[in-house]
Amino acid sequence: xxxxxxxxxxxxxxxxxxxxxxxxxxxxxxxxxxxxxxxxxxxxxxxxxxxxxxxxxxxxxxxxxxxxxxxxxxxxxxxxxxxxxxxxxxxxxxxxxxxxxxxxxxxxxxxxxxxxxxxxxxxxxxxxxxxxxxxxxxxxxxxxxxxxxxxxxxxxxxxxxxxxxxxxxxxxxxxxxxxxxxxxxxxxxxxxxxxxxxxxxxxxxxxxxxxxxxxxxxxxxxxxxxxxxxxxxxxxxxxxxxxxxxxxxxxxxxxx
Amino acid sequence: xxxxxxxxxxxxxxxxxxxxxxxxxxxxxxxxxxxxxxxxxxxxxxxxxxxxxxxxxxxxxxxxxxxxxxxxxxxxxxxxxxxxxxxxxxxxxxxxxxxxxxxxxxxxxxxxxxxxxxxxxxxxxxxxxxxxxxxxxxxxxxxxxxxxxxxxxxxxxxxxxxxxxxxxxxxxxxxxxxxxxxxxxxxxxxxxxxxxxxxxxxxxxxxxxxxxxxxxxxxxxxxxxxxxxxxxxxxxxxxxxxxxxxxxxxxxxxxxxxxxxxxxxxxxxxxxxxxxxxxxxxxxxxx
Numbered sequence: 001x002x003x004x005x006x007x008x009x010x011x012x013x014x015x016x017x018x019x020x021x022x023x024x025x026x027x028x029x030x031x032x033x034x035x036x037x038x039x040x041x042x043x044x045x046x047x048x049x050x051x052x053x054x055x056x057x058x059x060x061x062x063x064x065x066x067x068x069x070x071x072x073x074x075x076x077x078x079x080x081x082x083x084x085x086x087x088x089x090x091x092x093x094x095x096x097x098x099x100x101x102x103x104x105x106x107x108x109x110x111x112x113x114x115x116x117x118x119x120x121x122x123x124x125x126x127x128x129x130x131x132x133x134x135x136x137x138x139x140x141x142x143x144x145x146x147x148x149x150x151x152x153x154x155x156x157x158x159x160x161x162x163x164x165x166x167x168x169x170x171x172x173x174x175x176x177x178x179x180x181x182x183x184x185x186x187x188x189x190x191x192x193x194x195x196x197x198x199x200x201x202x203x204x205x206x207x208x209x210x211x212x213x214x215x216x217x218x219x220x221x222x223x224x225x226x227x228x229x230x231x232x233x234x235x236x237x238x239x240x241x242x243x244x245x246x247x248x249x250x251x252x253x254x255x256x
Numbered sequence: 257x258x259x260x261x262x263x264x265x266x267x268x269x270x271x272x273x274x275x276x277x278x279x280x281x282x283x284x285x286x287x288x289x290x291x292x293x294x295x296x297x298x299x300x301x302x303x304x305x306x307x308x309x310x311x312x313x314x315x316x317x318x319x320x321x322x323x324x325x326x327x328x329x330x331x332x333x334x335x336x337x338x339x340x341x342x343x344x345x346x347x348x349x350x351x352x353x354x355x356x357x358x359x360x361x362x363x364x365x366x367x368x369x370x371x372x373x374x375x376x377x378x379x380x381x382x383x384x385x386x387x388x389x390x391x392x393x394x395x396x397x398x399x400x401x402x403x404x405x406x407x408x409x410x411x412x413x414x415x416x417x418x419x420x421x422x423x424x425x426x427x428x429x430x431x432x433x434x435x436x437x438x439x440x441x442x443x444x445x446x447x448x449x450x451x452x453x454x455x456x457x458x459x460x461x462x463x464x465x466x467x468x469x470x471x472x473x474x475x476x477x478x479x480x481x482x483x484x485x486x487x488x489x490x491x492x493x494x495x496x497x498x499x500x501x502x503x504x505x506x507x508x509x510x511x512x513x514x515x516x517x518x519x520x521x522x523x524x525x526x527x528x529x530x531x532x533x534x535x536x537x538x539x540x541x542x543x
Binding site: 062064083087088090091093094095097099101102103104105114115118119163164167 | 460
């Protein structure tokens with residue numbers, strides 16, 4: 001589990017594997033020699049100062065950003081180039097964004113059914129059933145006919161989680177899911193995520209919510225300046241088995 | 257832009273002034289100033305009209321407004337016979353109608369070409385845009401009529417249609433591209449993350465959000481297309497301007513006929529933009 005070195009593919013238990021991944025934005029190197037594997041059922045929290053590359057890394061998994069060096073395997077398939085293969089990978093990977101990114105011109109129900117209808121050729125009623133099931137799970141089924149702009153931030157983010165789940169992904173990626181929320185709405189989203197973790201969903205979460213990390217994560221990855229500085233078990237991380245930079249970062253965000 | 261509030265005094269609303277009462281500027285002074293501005297406008301138009309009338313009188317122009325009726329239509333034995341002006345505006349409508357459909361098609365294809373990853377698509381689209389936007393419309397029309405039409409066996413009407421479509425299509429392309437690129441990046445990412453195919457992404461997520469941004473400038477384009485259609489009179493397509501020219505050479509009533517022709521274009525374009533305004537209000541209400 002604590003394997004950060006290159007490993008031979010495929011290992012059916014490893015859902016995400018980064019091997020020597022590098023990424024540049026023009027001259028600026030955002031990711032440097034990233035090695036990371038996420039196994040089935042793992043709950044990895046990624047933290048670090050802003051600009052450290054954590055969002056970039058998680059966005060490489062479903063290739064919202066593409067890398068220029070090394071390889072990334074998701075569910076045994078290499079992600080790179082080939083659009084058809086990439087679409088397959090993306091259907092195995094659910095993603096939740098900081099700014100929700102719901103489709104504003106569609107009702108909540110349509111937001112959730114779009115993926116299943118277009119990607120899995122389900123009929124509208126089958127897709128509606130699936131969507132309502134997941135909307136119920138995030139406790140928002142009663143808002144199914146509203147539009148995103150009519151919901152609060154916390155509600156929108158829960159819909160976004162349901163939308164990602166409706167594709168029945170094997171991994172869920174969360175890119176700072178609570179950073180854009182008003183404080184009183186953070187917990188309703190974190191609760192849904194905790195429930196998801198309890199059900200055994202494999203998750204990769206970029207977040208500053210250390211309480212959530214402490215409760216839910218089984219691994220904590222700490223990034224700084226495009227590198228993975230720490231990659232250790234949660235207890236180890238919070239018990240102080242961490243380097244200087246992680247220590248400095250933690251003391252900054254835990255002060256309040 | 258002046259904001260029009262329902263609580264504003266009626267006169268202020270009619271005049272389109274904002275009706276905000278500034279401390280040193282009570283409402284009565286506001287209305288007085290607005291009235292004075294309206295008076296200024298009326299005065300200016302009056303002076304212009306008088307100058308034209310006086311000038312025409314000085315050159316002993318004989319106004320013959322009583323003769324213009326038959327230029328529109330005649331009724332012979334209870335049968336409606338359209339005159340040259342009605343025939344002309346029908347051709348203008350046809351010309352503008354067909355070429356607006358074609359120009360939107362060309363615009364959509366060019367926009368897709370410019371945004372595609374294909375080098376061929378991008379270079380063809382860019383070359384087309386640069387050629388059309390950097391040569392005079394009149395020269396383009398001559399190219400279509402004297403060069404392309406004989407080569408491909410196109411008649412003058414279709415040469416005019418194609419030329420207008422090619423010209424306006426270049427502007428439609430930029431309008432469509434702008435609308436599509438104005439859709440937030442997060443929407444593309446959410447569609448990608450959902451695993452939608454490229455076609456589904458545009459069909460269900462991007463285009464429905466781009467349309468409300470594209471429609472207003474696109475209707476502006478259609479209005480300018482109606483106006484630009486006058487230029488095909490130089491290749492003698494029998495549209496409104498050509499019919500006007502012919503009437504003048506028959507009757508020497510240049511002043512009356514140019515006023516009428518301009519008025520007919522004005523009625524056409526303003527009624528189009530009023531229709532579009534109503535449509536927009538309805539669309540906004542539906543959302």
